Amino acid sequence: MLNQMKVKEPEMHRKYRPQIDKALEDIRGRGFCVSLGEIRREVHAVGVPMRRTVDGEVVAFNCTVPAFILKKGQLEDDIGPRLVAMVRNIEASLGMH
Numbered sequence: 001m002l003n004q005m006k007v008k009e010p011e012m013h014r015k016y017r018p019q020i021d022k023a024l025e026d027i028r029g030r031g032f033c034v035s036l037g038e039i040r041r042e043v044h045a046v047g048v049p050m051r052r053t054v055d056g057e058v059v060a061f062n063c064t065v066p067a068f069i070l071k072k073g074q075l076e077d078d079i080g081p082r083l084v085a086m087v088r089n090i091e092a093s094l095g096m097h
Contacts, residue, residue, distance in 0.1 A: 001058065023047075031084035034075045042067050046080045048087045052096050061087050 002020065006013045013020075016038075023033035027049065035045045047062035063079055 030080065031088075032080040034080065036075075037067060044070055044075060046075045046083055048080075048083045050087060050091055050096070052091070054094070 019038055026033040032046050032048045037044055043064055044067045045062050045064040047060050049060040063083055
């Protein structure tokens with residue numbers, strides 16, 4: 001996907017590369033990444049990819065929350081870990097250990 005973005009949207013790829021690199025690092029370390037208003041400042045989100053494709057498709061789950069109702073650290077300390085647990089349970093039920 002990143003290669004497609006680099007080819008089809010090189011300006012966007014350059015603009016967001018630092019955030020993309022941070023997100024990939026966070027996914028490797030915590031299982032999820034967050035967006036704290038980078039695209040739209042009033043919207044914060046957390047995302048978790050499945051570790052394998054499903055029928056050749058990349059699948060990710062996310063939770064988007066209006067920034068004004070979030071408590072400090074809620075995405076990182078509560079919602080993110082719970083979303084990871086949910087996705088791992090789905091993977092297990094699909095036999096994707």
